[in-house]
Amino acid sequence: MKAFVIESGELKIRDMEEPKAGAGEVVVALRAAGLNRRDLGLVRRHGVKPEPLIIGSDGAGIIESVGAGVTGVSVGDEVIINPGLRWYNNSAAPPEEFDILGMPDHGTFAEKVVLSAEQVEKKPSYLSWEEAGSLALAALTGYRALFTKGELKKGDTVFIPGAGSGVATYLIQFAKNAGAKVIVTSRSEEKRERAKQVGADIAIDTASDWKQELAGETVDLVIDSVGRATFNRSLDVLKKGGRIVIFGATTEDNVDFNLRQFFYGQYQLFGSTMGSREELRAMLEHIEQHGTHSLVDKVFRLEEAQKAFDYLAEGRQFGKVVLRISE
Template sequence: MKAVVHAEKIGLDGLTLTNMDVPTPAEGEVRVKLKTAGLNHRDLFVPNRHKLEDGPLILGSDGAGIVDEVGPGVEDVHVGAEVIINPGLGWKENTPAPPEGFEIVGLPFHGTFANYIIVPAENVLPKPSHLNWNEAGVLSLAALTAYRALFTRGQVKQGMNVFIPGIGSGVATFLLQFAKAVGATVYVTSRSEVKRQKALELGADVAIDSAAEDWEAALNGVKMDLVIECVGAATFNKSLAQLKKGGTIVTFGSSTGDTFQFDLRSFFYGQYNLLGSTMGSGEELEQMLEFISTNNIKPVVDTMYTLDEFEAAFDRINKAEQLGKIGFIIEK
């Protein structure tokens, strides 16, 4: 089978398209013949974290396809089922934090950028009927991350003011769609006029030019109940400054750096809440799928590539040119 793998050298230069053996499911596992897969920022970091001595690794965490073989002992998943992949391994119930041993498909285990993938039977769920294959294949990781950050951690509710800096990524577009679906007022930022306009079309109430505008001036005194911060060091303090007293900031991303300083005294006098979040549990994934089905929410798909075009796909996400999700068409 064809697969995008990391091997031979550290970094994105170590990626190659090659042939791998078609895997066979063991007890409790299923094999999915993938039709589409989704590219995430995580896939940019894996080539720097994967140990070359562990052998070639197939990248990719999101995917959708058809079950074509089940291993011994699998009774509740059947050949021919149209499914999406739950990328989280070993996190079933909604707990305050992932359990020990929690992993994500695509590192350290083989991922979805291939014709086939083997996963535990509990890690496939029925493809939502309102999604096409392109939409289903790019859904899980980003939408689950957004759902946990917004609902489980952020406790978003109707009427809240919600602030999302750096609109454009798959997670950010899901945050916008989810928050609007529950009746929140949503403010976003971006350097890109195209992304700001698209955010307004998706329902954002205000879109701020993060390069040219002072955020506080642009908000004209409006303060936020909830900030979902996924950019990192470059925007954290500016995001924090938009919170109302007693407000909550949820953080799950650090693409612009992990280390920065903020005013601790102002923080505790403001009675702010700072919460970390990361992806989500199988229980939350099921809740998210029900939520998007009830509200007819679909992923914003930016560009779909073939596996042969993986270099162009990685280049696009690395330059943050996308609005929404980038994906691969593996089989039409």
């Protein structure tokens, strides 16, 4: 089968042996697979090992075969893949055995993938393959950050720096579904307008004076994945006693901030990473209840995976970048 792999420090399309389902496993014939920013760093993490590794965390497809002892799913079922391995119940932090599909295990940028039957969920029927194949990692990340950690409720105002990422597009929709007010930022006027079309109430220029722009607004919750470039600016617009949830750092990891100002303001700071299977299932119920769609920015064929990577690295997308594996 065709697959997009890291081999000896390079990304390439190559033939790989077709997987077979062992006990408790299923083989999924993939229709689509979504890219995530995590994928961009895997070449560095994998190094120059000669053994090819199929990367990719998100995907959706049809169960082609099942191994011994598998119950609850059958050949022909349309499924999405849960990329979070071995994290079943909602907990304050993932268990030690938690990992993400696509390193060290073979991932989804291939015609087929084998994995535990516990890692598949029924595909929402109203989603296209491209929408379903790019859903789980980003939507689950946003759901946990917004509801489990951020405790968003109806009437809250949430502030989201950076409007164009896949997670941000879910955050906007989920928050609006919950009856919250949504404020986002972007340097791109086009992305600000698209964010409003998705449901953002206010979209401001990232380069503007946030305190001035948001004078009169009461921000209850900040969901930030940018890092050093936005952390202190986000604190400046967060109400006293407000909550800030961090799930990523696309700029520098290390942040300096004034501890005295922080504890006098009695802010609440939370870290968040992906989520449990319990939260994934709650997220799927949420999107089906509200008819929420993934926002797919651009679709590439599997053979064009390098072009898809380059496009994602440029950061021009609004929503998800997807590989179409098969029709």
